[in-house]
Each structure stands twice: as structure tokens, then as C-alpha cells.
Amino acid sequence: MRFFKQLKEDVDVIFDQDPAARSYVEVILTYAGLHAVWSHRLAHVFYRKKFFFIARVISQISRFFTGVEIHPGAKIGRRFFIDHGMGVVIGETCEIGDNVTIYQGVTLGGTGKEKGKRHPTLKNNVLVASGAKVLGAITIGEESKIGAGSVVLKDVPDYSTVVGIPGHVVMQNGKKIKRDLQHNKLPDPVDDCLEQLKGEIRSLKQALEEIREANANDDSNV
Template identity: 45%
Template sequence: MNLSPLPTNPQEDNVVQTTSIFQLLKSDLLTTKKLSNQNLLELLFCSPGLQALFLHRGANWLEGLKIPLLPRFISALKRFMTGIEIHPGAKIGKGVLICHGSGVVIGETAIIGDGSLIYQDVTLGGTGKEAGKRHPTLGKNVIVEPGAKVLGNIKIGDNVRICAGAVVLRNVPDNSVVAGVPGRIIYSDWNLNSQSEQELKIDRQAQIIQNLFKRIKLLENQVENWKSKSNCLSDACIVDVQANLHSESDDLIEEFLEGAGI
């Protein structure tokens, strides 16, 4: 099985439009203000997500000017103040909101599209197996819920929701919902045709259990056939006693496979 990520979209760099630093700062403030009842001073002094974005804008601007040391110093100061770690090289679009923020880690080559929402304990990191572009690209209006991990040089499409605690290792198409470990698509507007996209939709653990369940049923049928042919009356009562247990067990397994237990 090929576990390499899907080819990235050649237009992935367009998810972050070229905007002046002042426009970015204004969009950060307006976005946070829109979703908060706090006044301006409270936002500036008591909103760690907004503080982290403000400091990152400056660090990223200095990083673009190839100024040594200072961008990393600002990044370290930001992490100390807010608990949010964003590499100065990361590209973050306008209107992005970091909600709560503690424990957020965003890698050097990560790209976050306009209007995205990042919750606490989210990691946009690498796998340690790639060089160059090694962190994910998030499209526009992506929601990454608490504790989710998006790893490697992968592309997350526009309007995607990554559920809490998910670990995403493959590309995700637009307008999808991803959940689980490893992440799998539980809803999508798209027809998933490629092999890699189909693999992302499959729950491997449930598939393995389903195969084992089928084999057990086959063995039970073979035993029943053997008993009927050999007229083994001594085991008849045992089979009757176990019938209800088998039925209850089958119901639990089928409920799990249908998704209630995943």
C-alpha cells in the first residue's frame, strides 16, 4: 500500500492572498471583535490568540526581510506570553482566529487560508520524513477542533472541518468532515475516486473487525453443518444456551461496524 501523501494542489499558495501587514492586523482585530463581547482594550491585552497573531505578523514580516535572530526572538516571546508556538515562516491568511490557543503549534512551512478557525492543542506539524515543504496547507474557512493533529505536506481543502482529536495524514477534498485516528472522511460533497482518497474514507480497524466477524460466522456455519451431519445430539442443549449470547454479541459488533462505537 502506498502511504505517500497525494500530490499537492498547484494552486495551494493561492489560499493566502498577498496583503499588507496593516490589512492583516486589521482583519485579525475585526475577526476577533466580531466573535467576542470584549471591548478593544480587553481584546488587545487579554486575548492570547489575537496577541499571538499580532506578534506573528511582525515576526513573519521580519522573516521575509531575511533579518536574523529577531523573528525567532519574537516567536519565543509569543510562546512565553500566550502558550502558542508559531514559526515565523508560517503563512497565515486574513481573518484567521485562534480560539483559546494554549498548546497550538504551527510549523515553519505551514499555510493557513483566509477565515480559518484554530482551537487549542492543535498541531500543524511534520512527520519527520520530509524536507522542504513539510507542513500542511489549509484552505479557506477550515475549522480545526481541539486536539487535532494535521501532519505532513498535505492539502486540506476549503470549508473542511477536522473534528476534535483527529490525526490527519492525507489530503482532504473541499467541503468535507474528517474524524478519527487515523483521520477518515465521514462526510464529503465530493465523489472520492482516487485510491488514496478512498483509503482516507475507510476505517481500517472496523474493516479488520468486519473481516474477522465474517470468518467467525463462516466457522460457525461449518460447525453447524458438521453437527447436523453427525447427529451430535449431546451438544444440542449447549447450542441452544449459546444462541442468545451469539445473537447479543452479533448485535454489538454490527452496531460498532455501523459507526455507533467509532
């Protein structure tokens, strides 16, 4: 009974979050994000019972049809909504709370080959906008929002808004946090290296020119 109640909640949250949803039939038949969540619910049951191969097969079939890849080991709470969904990736040790919404192109991934907890934890009522990447065993606090295209590598406090690459908290508890977010002036490490090399070449040329002038003066004195 609890399982079917959860499935109904997964449908109801779509009507709460998506103004384009018109009917239960439309939502159940056409929303790929919903299909991905339901497939994960089933795969996770097999995963917890240690039927890992069956769980993975279910998740890969779901990935093929929905474009959403959720590892069967991920823990997902109630009323989870994936809007549009294509390109979403959710790693094995992710933990997602209740009333969480994510959009297309979001990655909740790891940062390497480390063992154990290596994927993010999203607390209740978190929103992750299109194309954002949340990487590593970090925690996104309750009621927080991750801006589109952001790359988040550090913990985010509760009630925060994060934007940028790397992600910076720009609002917390309803108050703006002053930061220099000139996205058109992001550092370019390759360009910085080239500029450093150019400076060294100029210094070497100047030193060489001084040596030549000194030698020329010595020759003239002779």
C-alpha cells in the same frame, strides 16, 4: 496602511467567531491568540528579510507569553483566528489561507526530518477543532472541518468533514459518507501481536502433545 488594515481584520474576526468578545479593549488586551498572530505578523516580516535570528526571538517570546508557537516562516492569510490557543503549534512551511479558525491544542506539524515543504496547507475557511493533529505536507481543502482529537495524515478534499484516528472523511459536499467509525474498537497492535503469539503457542503445545501421545503408543506396542 495595508499592515494596519490586516491588524484590524484580525480583531474583527474575533467578534465574528467568538460570542464571548465584548469590546475592542478586552479583545486587544486579553486574547492570547490575537497576540500570537500579531507577533507572528511582525516575526514573518523579519523572516522574509532574512533576519532569521530576530524573527525566531520574537516567536519564542510570543510562545512564552501566549502558549502558542508559530514558526516565523509560516505563511498565514487574512482573518486568522486562534481560539483559546494554548498548546497550538504551527510549523515553518505551513501555509494557511483566509478565514481559518483553529482551537487549543492543534498541531500543524511535520512527520520527520524531510527537507522542503513538510507541513500542511490549509485552504480558505478551514476549521480545525481542539487537539487535532494535521501532519505532513498535505492539503486541507476549502471549507473543510477537522474534528476534535483527529489525526490527519492525508489530503482532505474541499467541503469535507474529517474525524477519527487516523482521520476519515465522514461528510463531503453536505452528504454523509458511510464508514465504520467504532472508536471503541480501534486496533491495538500490541494486543494483536500478543494474540498471534498465544495462537502459535497453542499450536506448538498441540503438536508437542501429539508427539508425546505417538511416543507413548510406540512404547506400549513394544
